[in-house]
Amino acid sequence: MHAGQGPTPSIVISGVTVRYANGVTAVNDASFALGPGTICALVGINGSGKSTIFKTLMGFLKPAQGLVSIAGMEVRKALKRGLVAYVPQAEEVDWTFPVLVDDVVMMGRYGHMGFMRLPRKADREAAEQAHEAHM
Incomplete structure (x- = not known):
């Protein structure tokens, strides 16, 4: 401050x-x-x-x-x-494309993933927390 x-x-x-x-x-x-x-x-x-x-x-x-x-x-x-x-704005998204909550969470985690961009334990835990929050 x-x-x-x-x-x-x-x-x-x-x-x-x-x-x-x-x-x-x-x-x-x-x-x-x-x-x-x-x-x-x-x-x-x-x-x-x-x-x-x-x-x-x-x-x-x-x-x-x-x-x-x-x-x-x-x-x-x-x-x-x-x-x-x-x-992105709604018109930039194909809302008919089948995608799961886990997929969306993993897209958001992409920048946090390490080598080869494979999900780690923290990434899977973030997806689980999203499910628990009823997202």
Whole structure:
């Protein structure tokens, strides 16, 4: 914590501009900070840059200018530490594809798996905990 300022923000977007390869500016000078435990919604009309902001937070897109940090780290470092995960929008998911709860949990555990990406005891325990939580 900073003296008199509250907790350090978990997510910071500061002066971020994102341009696509075709030169279109998708996000222009966006800034916000979210503290630990904050619940927020990013709302806007189609094409206003909502998905672009999330893709930038995930490191899929790099800002042309500005700063993006997660837990005080640059995005790449936060991703390596497993501090970030991504769930695509509903239209990006084929909901008719047969998948089990275990499969979904294991997809989320992928970044924690070791060599050969084979599930370990901790991964199987995470799947079991999801079942116990009635997920």
